Amino acid sequence: MEQLIIGFRLDEVDDWVAILTCGHGQHVRHEPPLTFRPWVLTPQGRQEKIGWPLNCVRCDRGEPPTEEPMKPIDTVHTERLIAERFQPDHFDLLCQIHRNPAVMATLGGVRSDETTRQNLQDYVAHWETHGFGLWLLRDRASRALVGRAGLKWIDVGGNREIELGYTFLPDYWGRGLATEIAAASLAVGFERLGLEELVCFTLTTNFASQRVMEKVGFVFEREIVHTGEAMLLYRLTRKAYRQNATDREIV
Ligand SMILES: CC(C)(COP(=O)(O)OP(=O)(O)OC[C@H]1O[C@@H](n2cnc3c(N)ncnc32)[C@H](O)[C@@H]1OP(=O)(O)O)[C@@H](O)C(=O)NCCC(=O)NCCS
Numbered sequence: 001m002e003q004l005i006i007g008f009r010l011d012e013v014d015d016w017v018a019i020l021t022c023g024h025g026q027h028v029r030h031e032p033p034l035t036f037r038p039w040v041l042t043p044q045g046r047q048e049k050i051g052w053p054l055n056c057v058r059c060d061r062g063e064p065p066t067e068e069p070m071k072p073i074d075t076v077h078t079e080r081l082i083a084e085r086f087q088p089d090h091f092d093l094l095c096q097i098h099r100n101p102a103v104m105a106t107l108g109g110v111r112s113d114e115t116t117r118q119n120l121q122d123y124v125a126h127w128e129t130h131g132f133g134l135w136l137l138r139d140r141a142s143r144a145l146v147g148r149a150g151l152k153w154i155d156v157g158g159n160r161e162i163e164l165g166y167t168f169l170p171d172y173w174g175r176g177l178a179t180e181i182a183a184a185s186l187a188v189g190f191e192r193l194g195l196e197e198l199v200c201f202t203l204t205t206n207f208a209s210q211r212v213m214e215k216v217g218f219v220f221e222r223e224i225v226h227t228g229e230a231m232l233l234y235r236l237t238r239k240a241y242r243q244n245a246t247d248r249e250i251v
Pocket residue numbers: 102103104106107165166167168169172173174175176177178179180201202203206207208209211212
């Protein structure tokens with residue numbers, strides 16, 4: 001019986017499983033020369049296959065659903081935050097972040113509303129192109145604006161990388177919220193999108209941000225100059241991320 005693909009997950013040995021509307025999972029491996037599915041290896045390739053039909057043998061056998069319902073990554077809940085995919089009507093909220101001198105001191109300075117409008121267009125387009133991107137962050141209890149965070153493609157010294165970023169309004173600093181959204185972003189990046197690695201970088205003087213990176217498992221790689229400023233670049237691979245999770249379970 002044909003069922004539509006609604007998402008993907010990695011199994012315990014890093015093979016891709018398509019989640020179907022019926023609640024069954026089906027392996028969609030790329031195993032040349034027998035099976036050619038190169039699209040399964042990239043987030044964009046998988047994104048393009050959402051809504052495609054697959055023949056579900058488990059439905060034919062009358063088996064009950066086996067998969068957890070897929071949670072969309074457009075909205076992510078953590079213990080204290082709600083992360084919402086950036087939408088065009090978030091302009092005023094994004095301006096509140098980009099006009100704040102304390103927030104932007106480590107991010108190249110305050111941005112004009114014109115620049116913010118362009119930034120917002122880029123964030124919205126990034127989601128449409130790649131199926132992931134930056135979220136606007138709200139306090140889960142009050143729904144107040146608290147910041148922005150998420151994953152995005154970026155050019156670092158000529159290399160295409162996917163960067164984890166996080167930025168909070170000053171009232172929310174020092175409560176572990178950056179660590180909370182960074183951990184949630186890693187789960188999305190590695191477990192849902194199946195990314196191989198992520199980078200994170202910040203000014204050599206931004207010790208709070210460096211500490212956040214270290215707390216969630218990033219490892220210092222090298223010094224870089226980005227947008228004309230000296231920065232430290234950290235990296236985390238999916239393999240190391242999973243190893244860290246296993247080590248935590250053992251401890
Ligand atoms: C950097 C920023 C995201 C941190 O957010 P946060 O929610 O306060 O971070 P957390 O509370 O999760 O963790 C901060 C850690 O840094 C530590 N820290 C804070 N200031 C520090 C300093 N000056 N030196 C060393 N460590 C510091 C904290 O003690 C904490 O570590 P701990 O849990 O081991 O005690 C926030 O200050 C911010 O939004 N700044 C402006 C924008 C920005 O710089 N974004 C990052 C760009 S890469």
